[in-house]
Amino acid sequence: MNSSPLISILMPVRNDAAVLGNCLDDIANQSFENYELLVVDDGSSDKTPQLLEKAKRLNARIRIIRTSAKGIVSALNSTYGCRRQNGKNSAGKTIGDDDSKS
Numbered sequence: 001m002n003s004s005p006l007i008s009i010l011m012p013v014r015n016d017a018a019v020l021g022n023c024l025d026d027i028a029n030q031s032f033e034n035y036e037l038l039v040v041d042d043g044s045s046d047k048t049p050q051l052l053e054k055a056k057r058l059n060a061r062i063r064i065i066r067t068s069a070k071g072i073v074s075a076l077n078s079t080y081g082c083r084r085q086n087g088k089n090s091a092g093k094t095i096g097d098d099d100s101k102s
Contacts, residue, residue, distance in 0.1 A: 017047040043069025
């Protein structure tokens with residue numbers, strides 16, 4: 001992975017264990033590799049946190065941000081906020097979001 005990813009993908013999740021694996025696989029299987037994936041776990045109470053930790057161990061591009069359950073707008077705002085903090089948590093020059101998980 002390039003030390004400064006070109007794209008930051010923002011993905012809010014909450015209790016999405018049933019579909020999370022497929023979504024993460026689809027992103028990981030893209031031919032474009034110069035990205036980071038910022039996943040905001042918006043207060044999941046299912047197996048989503050464990051699945052994210054496993055995925056993070058397998059893919060260094062994945063970063064996890066945990067928040068209390070405040071909704072999708074707040075979750076996405078937390079990732080945009082990371083971007084504004086001098087790229088401390090989000091290094092991509094372009095931001096895209098994936099909230100479909102389908």
